[in-house]
Amino acid sequence: KTNKPIRRPIPTKVRSILERVMATYDDVLFPGQDLNTPISIAAANRYIRRIRESLPLEHWRTHDFRRSLSTGASELGVMPHVVEKMLGHELGGVLAVYNKHDWLDDQLKAYELYADKLTAYLDSNDG
Template sequence: MKKLRESIDIPEWRTHDFRRSLVTNLSSEGIAPHVTEKMLGHELGGVMAVYNKHDWIDEQKEAYELYADKIFWHVKQLKPG
């Protein structure tokens, strides 16, 4: 990733920024915070951690597909050369 970052001249960018971008973009699309937390591999806190053991796999899948569509849209806008 370091080589890629240097080749596109984004010196302050880190791979952890992918996670931040994912959550920010999905939140703006209405994906619930507990779903994005699970997508990041976080455990839920408080009462949710004690009583709710659901994994929201279907919601995570939908969110990943939504984000992939957004990325592919941007990639298609790139012009070669």
């Protein structure tokens, strides 16, 4: 959206999936119909719509995942400035002017905590 580089740590549970995908496709992480070009926004939206229709959940939007991450990470004790960086938000006020740190180590810890929370939830509801 801003054409600025986005730096995010890669959580352990995601690393093997990404490595497998990167070994399968050359330079495209999420390929479209043509495996050499990225999936279009329209195609991604159609895919999400099919997933949404197949789940026994009340109506939800993909943006709800961002809200869930923000709330869940905060519940786990992740500091608000780290959550904001995880969401790709710019920090406000004087902090944004003087502090350009990205808290990558803290983001990684937060992603790991959140992944563990999701895994524990899925494991407890498996069956």
